[in-house]
Amino acid sequence: MAQEPLTIEDIILPADCLDGPIDWPRLFGNDNGVEVEIGTGKGTFLINAARANPRINYLGIEWANKYYKYAADRARRWDLANIRMIRCDAKDFIARHTPPQSVQTLHIYFPDPWPKKRHHKRRLFDSNFVAAAVKALVPDGQLHVVTDHKEYFDIIEPLLAGCVQLQLSDFKPCDTAGLGEWVGTNFERKYLAQGRTIYSCTARKITGP
Template identity: 55%
Template sequence: MFRPQPERERPRDAGITTTLGFHRDPLLHRRSSGRQRTTRRANARPTRPHPQHRSALGRASPCRARARGGPIVVAEPSPRPVPVDLRELDGLNWPAVFGNDRPVELEIGTGKAAFLLRRAQAFPDRNFLGIEWANEFYKYAVDRMQRWRVPNVRMLRTDAAHFIRVVCPRDSLTALHVYHPDPWPKKRHHKRRLFQPAFVEAAVACLVVGGRWAVQTDHAEYFEIIAGLLRHHPALEEVPFDDPEFGVAGARVATNFEIKYLKEGRALYQLAVRRRG
């Protein structure tokens, strides 16, 4: 008679560990090229976010991220990043992450990070954090960041909605960029969309007074939902998408999706708002 074997307990640290450059931790793989190397343990790829995450920061960062998305990895173009266990830290401190107190811009859904890196090059006096959940695009973005050696950029792989609601410091973002978020067109999947009332409320709280939020999509129905949430929020006011006061005039950078969709002749829907004083 066949008897199923009891399921073995999953190791606490099961998951994907991403390492960059040389590490002081002997348990992590070393690679002299300075590029990332991803190692997977047997049956380790989580189908659902796992609470145990590690971070690779160039310096110790007080960043506690009890995130639902994982693994969380903040990467910088440093030849000697030091792994930091996010569970041992408390709160997120931008100066500790970037090494300075310059204004911080956040892009959610960086894709291959073309927009993020080019904008960071155009504005070296600002700090930029990119969040990307898709592992393929995240690894591509980190590799590109390493090769381009853009010093004012960090990358993070996590659930963006949870990061905004729980981790991101309030009144700390100069700008928020969300370009071509997944529209989840099927009605039964609408609950997976990024733009929900709770997310918008938390994102507004993360912006500084005068902070700008730019959104772009090619999905008309989703744009109507987004526009309704942002235009009717009492703490937001609509501003031109290319706002000279914000410093984007003459430094407009197109995303990969934008370039692709314009070539295909698709209509693009854009909206920018600013947090009221």
């Protein structure tokens, strides 16, 4: 029997339904591995990754209402049953709603740099976030970061390098990225067109929780 096309309700995970750690198999209806993208924007990376890897489950976290809806609607139009979108603060989601050792890969592409000093507290990366991210990753799981913002990268990289449970390496361009791209997100395309330098790294979890 043919499957019904997905509706937006199949893709969106209402933030107010969260009470405690999320049950991934229940959310996706299967036991496949889970990857999480923080700050999906319009969802270009998420959609391409989910199309290329139907046996991987993807959760996109985006707090901007406009982008979160846009990305979710793209997933619906592509009929991607392996995508869920949630609108919430990713810091809170990773710390409070992600079961330990349950995420294979964390994708963080062009995180908001909040360049003004008085706004630095809004940045995603701090030692608490790194600790929560490490806890969420499965052993051998990976965290990928790509940014155009050198000053922020010069904070992110030492934070990751200073964590004994992580091993840093060069970031390899994603399979779904276009020629000359690292990940193929909308922000990356904009910044490459402006000739900006892109900074990136991968951190792999090397020990248990």
